[in-house]
Amino acid sequence: xxxxxxxxxxxxxxxxxxxxxxxxxxxxxxxxxxxxxxxxxxxxxxxxxxxxxxxxxxxxxxxxxxxxxxxxxxxxxxxxxxxxxxxxxxxxxxxxxxxxxxxxxxxxxxxxxxxxxxxxxxxxxxxxxxxxxxxxxxxxxxxxxxxxxxxxxxxxxxxxxxxxxxxxxxxxxxxxxxxxxxxxxxxxxxxxxxxxxxxxxxxxxxxxxxxxxxxxxxxxxxxxxxxxxxxxxxxxxxxxxxxxxxxxxxxxxxxxxxxxxxxxxxxxxxxxxxxxxxxxxxxxxxxxxxxxxxxxxxxxxxxxxxxxxxxxxxxxxxxxxxxxxxxxxxxxxxxxxxxxxxxxxxxxxxxxxxxxxxxxxxxxxxxxxxxxxxxxxxxxxxxxxxxxxxxxxxxxxxxxxxxxxxxxxxxxxxxxxxxxxxxxxxxxxxxxxxxxxxxxxxxxxxxxxxxxxxxxxxxxxxxxxxxxxxxxxxxxxxxxxxxxxxxxxxxxxxxxxxxxxxxxxxxxxxxxxxxxxxxxxxxxxxxxxxxxxxxxxxxxxxxxxxxxxxxxxxxxxxxxxxxxxxxxxxxxxxxxxxxxxxxxxxxxxxxxxxxxxxxxxxxxxxxxxxxxxxxxxxxxxxxxxxxxxxxxxxxxxxxxxxxxxxxxxxxxxxxxxxxxx
Amino acid sequence: xxxxxxxxxxxxxxxxxxxxxxxxxxxxxxxxxxxxxxxxxxxxxxxxxxxxxxxxxxxxxxxxxxxxxxxxxxxxxxxxxxxxxxxxxxxxxxxxxxxxxxxxxxxxxxxxxxxxxxxxxxxxxxxxxxxxxxxxxxxxxxxxxxxxxxxxxxxxxxxxxxxxxxxxxxxxxxxxxxxxxxxxxxxxxxxxxxxxxxxxxxxxxxxxxxxxxxxxxxxxxxxxxxxxxxxxxxxxxxxxxxxxxxxxxxxxxxxxxxxxxxxxxxxxxxxxxxxxxxxxxxxxxxxxxxxxxxxxxxxxxxxx
Numbered sequence: 015x016x017x018x019x020x021x022x023x024x025x026x027x028x029x030x031x032x033x034x035x036x037x038x039x040x041x042x043x044x045x046x047x048x049x050x051x052x053x054x055x056x057x058x059x060x061x062x063x064x065x066x067x068x069x070x071x072x073x074x075x076x077x078x079x080x081x082x083x084x085x086x087x088x089x090x091x092x093x094x095x096x097x098x099x100x101x102x103x104x105x106x107x108x109x110x111x112x113x114x115x116x117x118x119x120x121x122x123x124x125x126x127x128x129x130x131x132x133x134x135x136x137x138x139x140x141x142x143x144x145x146x147x148x149x150x151x152x153x154x155x156x157x158x159x160x161x162x163x164x165x166x167x168x169x170x171x172x173x174x175x176x177x178x179x180x181x182x183x184x185x186x187x188x189x190x191x192x193x194x195x196x197x198x199x200x201x202x203x204x205x206x207x208x209x210x211x212x213x214x215x216x217x218x219x220x221x222x223x224x225x226x227x228x229x230x231x232x233x234x235x236x237x238x239x240x241x242x243x244x245x246x247x248x249x250x251x252x253x254x255x256x257x258x259x260x261x262x263x264x265x266x267x268x269x270x271x272x273x274x275x276x277x278x279x280x281x282x283x284x285x286x287x288x289x290x291x292x293x294x295x296x297x298x299x300x301x302x303x304x305x306x307x308x309x310x311x312x313x314x315x316x317x318x319x320x321x322x323x324x325x326x327x328x329x330x331x332x333x334x335x336x337x338x339x340x341x342x343x344x345x346x347x348x349x350x351x352x353x354x355x356x357x358x359x360x361x362x363x364x365x366x367x368x369x370x371x372x373x374x375x376x377x378x379x380x381x382x383x384x385x386x387x388x389x390x391x392x393x394x395x396x397x398x399x400x401x402x403x404x405x406x407x408x409x410x411x412x413x414x415x416x417x418x419x420x421x422x423x424x425x426x427x428x429x430x431x432x433x434x435x436x437x438x439x440x441x442x443x444x445x446x447x448x449x450x451x452x453x454x455x456x457x458x459x460x461x462x463x464x465x466x467x468x469x470x471x472x473x474x475x476x477x478x479x480x481x482x483x484x485x486x487x488x489x490x491x492x493x494x495x496x497x498x499x500x501x502x503x504x505x506x507x508x509x510x511x512x513x514x515x516x517x518x519x520x521x522x523x524x525x526x527x528x529x530x531x532x533x534x535x536x537x538x539x540x541x542x543x544x545x546x547x548x549x550x551x552x553x554x555x556x557x558x559x560x561x562x563x564x565x566x567x568x569x570x571x572x573x574x575x576x577x578x579x580x581x582x583x584x585x586x587x588x589x590x591x592x593x594x595x596x597x598x599x600x601x602x603x604x605x606x607x608x609x610x611x612x613x614x615x616x617x618x619x620x621x622x623x624x625x626x627x628x629x630x631x632x633x634x635x636x637x638x639x640x641x642x643x644x645x646x647x648x649x650x651x652x653x654x655x656x657x658x659x660x661x662x663x664x665x666x667x668x669x670x671x672x673x674x675x
Numbered sequence: 676x677x678x679x680x681x682x683x684x685x686x687x688x689x690x691x692x693x694x695x696x697x698x699x700x701x702x703x704x705x706x707x708x709x710x711x712x713x714x715x716x717x718x719x720x721x722x723x724x725x726x727x728x729x730x731x732x733x734x735x736x737x738x739x740x741x742x743x744x745x746x747x748x749x750x751x752x753x754x755x756x757x758x759x760x761x762x763x764x765x766x767x768x769x770x771x772x773x774x775x776x777x778x779x780x781x782x783x784x785x786x787x788x789x790x791x792x793x794x795x796x797x798x799x800x801x802x803x804x805x806x807x808x809x810x811x812x813x814x815x816x817x818x819x820x821x822x823x824x825x826x827x828x829x830x831x832x833x834x835x836x837x838x839x840x841x842x843x844x845x846x847x848x849x850x851x852x853x854x855x856x857x858x859x860x861x862x863x864x865x866x867x868x869x870x871x872x873x874x875x876x877x878x879x880x881x882x883x884x885x886x887x888x889x890x891x892x893x894x895x896x897x898x899x900x901x902x903x904x905x906x907x908x909x910x911x912x913x914x915x916x917x918x919x920x921x922x923x924x925x926x927x928x929x930x931x932x933x934x935x936x937x938x939x940x941x942x943x944x945x946x947x948x949x950x951x952x953x954x955x956x957x958x959x960x961x962x963x964x965x966x967x968x969x970x971x972x973x974x975x976x977x978x979x
Contacts, residue, residue: 385790387732398734398784407777408770416773421766421826427817428824432972439817439968446813449773450806453780457802461787467730528764535748535762535770542744543737546893550740553889558724564789565728565884574730579787579795587803591954 016052017069023048027130031123035114039107042126046103046133050096053137057089061510082141086510087275090351091140091268097493098260098358099133101486105366106253108483109373113165121165128161132257139265145194145205152190152265156183159262163250175242175249182232182242189229190269193222211276219280220287226273227288234266236325237295240318241626244306247314248378252369255310256362259317264354267324271351274332275514285332286437288325293444296322298595298625300451304458304585305596305621309368309378312459313361316404319448320357324350326441327419330426333437335516339429344521345422347512348505353415355504356497360403360412363490367397370483371463374476380581382470383463389476394464396487401456403494406449409536411497417532418505418525419445458584467575499536501529582619597622680755680907683924687931688750688896688903689714694932695902698939713899717892725888730790738785739890739897745778746900753907754829756914756923767827768816772809775860778897779805786882797881800953804866804878807957808859814964815852818845818971832911841970848967850909854937855960857905861898863938866956868947876950906934 023045033041056067067084084092106129114122135154142148160183164176197213198205213222232239243263247255270288277284299318306312327350334343370393371386372378387394403410423442427435468474497504509522563570566577589598601618647658669675693710700707727735751761752771760767779801786798820826822845823834837843859866862879869880883894910930914923948956 385730387734391732402777402780405776405780406773407780408773413770413773417766417769420769424766424769424817424820424826427821428826435821435972439814442813442817443810446809447806449776450809453776453783454802454806457780457783457787457798461784461798465732465734465784465788466790525765528766531762531764532770535751538751538762539744539748539774542747543741546740546744547737550736550889553721554725557722557888560724560726561729562726563728564730564791565793566791567793574790577792578790579792579799584795584799587799587954590951591803 016055017071020049020052021071023052024134027127027134030126030130031120033123035117035119035122038122038126039103039110042130043100043103043107045130046100049133049137050100053084053092053141054096056084057092060084060089061086061093061507064510064513080142080147081144082138083143084141085514087268087271087514088140090508090511091264091354092137094264094355094358095133095136095140095261097489098257098362099129099136101362101366101489102253102257102260103129104489105256105369105483105486106251108480109251109253109369112373117165124161125165128158132158132162132262136261136265140268143207145198145207145209148207149187149191149194153187155262155265156180156187159183159254159258162254163246163258165251165254166249169249172249175245179242179246182239186229186232186239189225189232191229193225193229193273196222196225207272207276210273214277214279219277220283223273223277223280223284224287227270230266230269230273231291232266233263233269234321235263235295235318236266236291236321237298237318238625238629240295240299241623241630243314243317244302244311244623247317247365248308248310252310252365252372255313255369256365259314259365260358260362263317263321264358267321267328267354271328274328281332282336285329285334285336287329288332289329289437289441292322292325292329293441294322295319295325296448297444297451300448300455301592301595302621302623304451304455304588305592305598307380307581309371309380309383309459309463310365311378312380312455313364313368316364316452316455317357317361319452320353320361320404323416323419323445323448324353324357326350326445327353327415327422330419330422330438330441331512331515333434334422334426337430337434339426339434340516340518341521342422342426342430343516344512344519345418345425345525347515348508348522348525349415349418349422351511352418352497352504352508353412355508356403356411356415356494359490359494359497360400360410363396363400363487363494364404366483366487366490367393367400370479371476373479373483375470375472377470377472380459380462383468383473384466384470384575384578385464385468386473386476387464389473390464390478392478392484393487396484396491397464398460399491399494401460403498405452405456407453408532409495409498409539411494411501414497414501414505414529414532416445416449421525454588458581462579462581462584466578469575469580499533499540501532502526505529595624597624677755677758677761679924680753680758680927681751681761683755683927684750684753684903684907685900687906687928687935688899690899691902691906691931691935691938692895692899694935695939695942698936699943702940702943713895717895720887720892720895721889723888725890728789728791728885731788731885734781735785735788735885736890738781738788739886739893741781742778743893743897743900745774745781746897746904749774750900750904750907752828753904754832754911755907755927756911756918757833757916759827759829763827763829765827768812768831771828772812776805776809782882786885789885791885793875793881794884796875797878797884800878800950801862801882804859804862804953804957807954808856808960811852811957811960811964812856814961814968815849818964818968819849821968822971822974828908828911832914833916835912839974841974845967845970845974846912848963848970850912852960852964852967853905853909853912854934857902858938858941859957859960860905861901864942864945865948866953868942871947902935902938903931906931909934 060067069082071080135151138151160180166172197210201212203209203212235243296319299315303312303315327346331343331346403412406412406416423438426438509519513519599620692713697707749771752767754760783798783802786794819831823831825834867878910927
């Protein structure tokens with residue numbers, strides 16, 4: 015019955031074009047709710063009973079019926095993506111309101127059609143196991159997200175970022191396809207995920223895994239495959255950025271985790287490889303984030319960081335399996351997988367808040383914002399919630415997943431060999447640095463955007479967004495707090511997924527005992543804050559409270575908006591420590607000697623992504639240079655081209671005479 | 676019995692600032708204030724009215740409350756000899772460190788809330804230094820976890836067995852590191868001198884320029900608590916588990932007293948670092964903590 019409803023819903027999606035522009039979002043939301051309801055029901059069922067859900071879709075594909083299969087891994091990702099896509103759909107209604115008059119019916123319809131089909135294709139990515147069908151829905155997912163990204167297609171940089179995204183997705187696609195084909199050709203088993211298991215049993219796993227890792231890693235945004243993220247996220251409308259960062263990049267993680275379920279050899283090498291890539295992604299992601307000036311670009315770099323943290327969890331989990339340290343394996347996988355959920359919550363919350371700020375101030379540039387907590391208090395507090403969660407601070411959800419990884423690391427230290435000790439130590443140092451840098455970054459962002467005095471007229475005139483745009487943020491916020499305060503339930507849920515990798519998950523049950531102690535400690539903390547706050551309020555009522563200007567060393571004549579710290583100055587002392595990883599280009603025209611009365615001047619700084627520059631831009635520029643040199647053969651004279659043909663024939667002649675070919 | 680450690684730590688937190696200032700006064704040949712003077716100051720502040728900058732929002736008011744609460748809850752994790760802390764679980768030191776993190780986060784944004792350039796400087800330095808010092812603590816705890824095969828504060832300290840010379844080195848370096856972490860966390864010498872009154876070079880003191888009344892009282896109390904936090908950890912390094920309870924109480928008080936005197940002495944005879952040198956100085960602490968880790972590996976005989 016559900017299956018039929020599911021397919022009827024698919025058939026109805028095209029109706030979105032026949033709705034009026036105002037009702038498209040509600041119609042889309044309705045369909046998505048239906049889809050989420052059905053798939054969510056299947057997933058919850060799978061997670062509760064630990065069974066695998068298998069059905070055949072009525073659609074025939076390549077002559078054979080299409081089979082969907084939901085195991086605990088799929089179920090977990092389905093739940094995560096349903097939630098974020100629904101909040102995104104709710105948010106889109108308010109966010110796209112100003113565009114109703116600008117965009118025509120087709121453009122609007124296409125956006126919502128793509129949103130629904132993005133949802134469908136992502137659900138199918140999680141459910142299909144057949145290789146070809148998987149590749150088709152994977153491609154659909156990329157294309158529909160491309161259509162969503164280029165919503166504001168009248169802007170040149172948006173289209174440019176969109177095409178960059180589409181190209182990189184296809185490079186990834188080729189790698190994944192190559193992986194499937196290689197396994198298929200070598201084993202002759204079915205062209206599907208299950209076919210991979212045959213290959214991995216007979217051959218070295220690492221090379222084929224590497225193909226899949228690159229393919230899925232481009233989607234996930236591991237460094238050095240991250241270059242599309244900082245371009246696509248600012249270009250996309252904010253609900254799409256939230257969805258993209260929250261769940262689309264997680265499909266890359268899903269792919270990696272799915273492939274890993276079939277691998278049982280070479281795990282140590284794979285684990286160390288993932289760990290190294292992840293620690294680098296985590297560290298560099300946050301290091302680049304700090305120096306960004308564009309709010310959404312900054313958040314995009316943070317997604318790279320969080321993908322790194324997820325990867326760290328998976329990496330140490332694999333090392334745990336390979337070295338037979340169950341506690342390391344269980345806690346590593348649990349932390350990594352839980353972080354998938356956590357990141358999807360706080361990152362979508364942060365992007366929605368950034369979108370609200372952009373909607374009201376029309377700028378994403380940090381140096382033009384400020385003082386918004388007074389104009390948009392709800393958005394400000396929800397952003398703060400997301401910021402605290404992303405820094406991994408208790409009592410919020412980010413802490414729980416990082417705590418699981420940490421406790422895995424420290425427990426792993428006790429039982430393992432010298433080699434793993436050093437790996438674990440390096441990871442722990444990386445993780446603490448990531449945490450510290452994230453605090454540095456988000457204190458900066460929050461205080462520059464929301465605190466102090468407005469730095470431009472547009473942020474002075476800003477006002478709060480309406481309830482429809484606050485609601486999805488509150489929904490995400492509730493889960494953030496719920497996971498932070500009552501982690502036991504969620505850790506148990508993740509435990510079902512971990513079962514796919516580690517058979518003995520009694521350790522997860524053990525860990526829930528101190529999870530409940532964490533909730534206890536968090537509650538003590540919250541209680542203490544509340545008590546102190548009430549004492550403080552009572553005290554404030556009794557005493558005399560005055561208001562005045564901020565202390566400026568006795569000088570209050572300066573313009574407060576100019577006197578306060580900026581994003582650049584906040585990051586300055588950090589920036590001095592960061593080279594050669596971070597390079598900042600400065601542009602300033604110095605005063606001329608004859609200039610007695612200086613004219614107004616501008617000063618520009620620009621940060622350069624050194625990874626992108628050294629790994630991609632420089633070699634590509636070199637290749638282009640060679641190509642250009644090769645162009646001297648292209649003279650445009652017909653006689654030259656005929657000569658080339660004769661020269662080729664002559665060459666062949668000589669080669670055959672000397673029996674070279 | 677678990678509460679005893681907490682109560683003792685609270686008591687010593689109230690006395691530590693007084694002892695530090697007496698030590699410093701004696702060293703510089705002054706008579707100095709009484710030991711309870713910092714407490715009188717706090718009591719006066721808590722009764723006083725407040726002045727708020729009109730730039731600030733509610734963040735500025737709730738910041739000090741959360742900061743104070745985070746340190747009090749962190750204190751609940753500190754064990755007392757053979758008694759666990761009031762809150763104790765596996766890898767509780769991660770919770771401990773991140774709890775202090777949220778307190779710092781709130782203090783930094785509440786300083787930025789005033790929109791003052793000076794407080795911006797302080798806030799930004801605080802963020803940078805606390806980021807740099809974090810790995811020191813984690814490497815130290817990791818080394819102890821490696822050494823003892825346990826991973827909660829209580830077990831880490833109880834299960835250190837002084838059976839080789841290197842263990843003494845681990846303990847000595849551990850104590851030294853905790854002392855220095857306390858100095859960095861509280862923005863004291865050598866990274867910052869609370870006596871200077873130049874806003875351009877201060878860290879913690881400049882962050883709280885605009886705070887007054889009740890909030891300032893909480894912040895002052897928090898400074899003492901933070902010292903007691905690390906004093907308590909240092910005491911745990913030294914505790915012989917087999918000693919009777921009364922001896923342990925005496926020892927705990929002695930260690931905290933000595934800790935305060937040591938801080939006072941350090942502050943009397945040491946010049947502050949050049950501000951730009953601070954990050955390097957903190958990185959040196961990280962390398963010392965790596966030595967501790969190597970010692971731990973050597974002791975567990977994994978190296979050969």
